[in-house]
Amino acid sequence: MEITTQQYKIIEDFLPLQRGNVKISNLQVLNAILYIAEHGCKWRGLPKKFGRWHSVYMRANRWAKQGVLGRVFLALQENNVINIQVDHISLDSTAVKVHPDGTGALKKNGPQSIGKSRAGWTTKIHMVAAGHNRAVVFSLSPGQAGDAPEGRKLLKSLENCGWDGAKVIMDKAYEGNETRQLVFDLGMEPVVPPKRNRLSTWKYDVEAYKKRNEVERLFRRLKGFRRIFSRFDKLDVIFTFFIHFALIVDTLISVNRP
Numbered sequence: 001m002e003i004t005t006q007q008y009k010i011i012e013d014f015l016p017l018q019r020g021n022v023k024i025s026n027l028q029v030l031n032a033i034l035y036i037a038e039h040g041c042k043w044r045g046l047p048k049k050f051g052r053w054h055s056v057y058m059r060a061n062r063w064a065k066q067g068v069l070g071r072v073f074l075a076l077q078e079n080n081v082i083n084i085q086v087d088h089i090s091l092d093s094t095a096v097k098v099h100p101d102g103t104g105a106l107k108k109n110g111p112q113s114i115g116k117s118r119a120g121w122t123t124k125i126h127m128v129a130a131g132h133n134r135a136v137v138f139s140l141s142p143g144q145a146g147d148a149p150e151g152r153k154l155l156k157s158l159e160n161c162g163w164d165g166a167k168v169i170m171d172k173a174y175e176g177n178e179t180r181q182l183v184f185d186l187g188m189e190p191v192v193p194p195k196r197n198r199l200s201t202w203k204y205d206v207e208a209y210k211k212r213n214e215v216e217r218l219f220r221r222l223k224g225f226r227r228i229f230s231r232f233d234k235l236d237v238i239f240t241f242f243i244h245f246a247l248i249v250d251t252l253i254s255v256n257r258p
Contacts, residue, residue, distance in 0.1 A: 115142025
């Protein structure tokens with residue numbers, strides 16, 4: 001897979017301008033990052049066709065620390081690259097195993113959403129998706145963190161989105177009173193089945209609930225990138241960089257996807 005010139009033109013204006021005597025273009029850097037993200041290899045393992053690996057690494061590292069791809073991700077949403085009428089959103093999380101490389105490097109300082117769960121050292125990616133091909137917002141937490149508290153943080157970020165009446169599709173991990181009430185307070189409708197041990201239950205839209213697989217399908221595509229399927233990076237800023245990158249690539253591909 002590679003990012004084509006036509007796809008690159010969609011995001012070209014959102015990337016930093018190249019200054020001075022630069023031999024490697026931004027498109028070459030993006031395709032080099034794509035190779036790293038797909039194959040999960042070390043930066044030193046980049047094929048020579050992408051240019052000097054250290055030059056690619058330095059630009060990618062600078063972009064990560066400056067939040068460049070995060071801004072590109074937001075710009076794609078604001079410019080309606082994918083035109084979706086939001087009548088429902090899905091909330092879910094997925095666990096990512098942390099590779100031994102992601103638990104070392106003691107001198108690296110910064111937020112590290114890595115925790116020990118029954119599966120070992122893991123990170124959770126929490127995400128709100130609108131349809132099967134559009135991530136709205138995501139966050140990271142240590143693997144042992146509960147889904148509902150992190151989910152509420154994401155939902156609160158949608159307070160002024162203007163999606164009144166939209167359905168919020170969630171699994172039973174989010175069926176607590178606090179989460180459901182928050183959805184109501186946001187002017188949206190929770191679609192979540194009650195747990196079996198609930199003394200007082202409620203009815204929910206069964207047909208709408210079938211669409212919960214949309215966010216799971218999005219997670220499945222993201223985990224097609226080896227650098228996301230396993231967490232190799234200790235710092236959240238770098239792991240987030242690769243998630244933003246994968247979402248941008250998925251968006252560019254989805255422009256032509258039915």
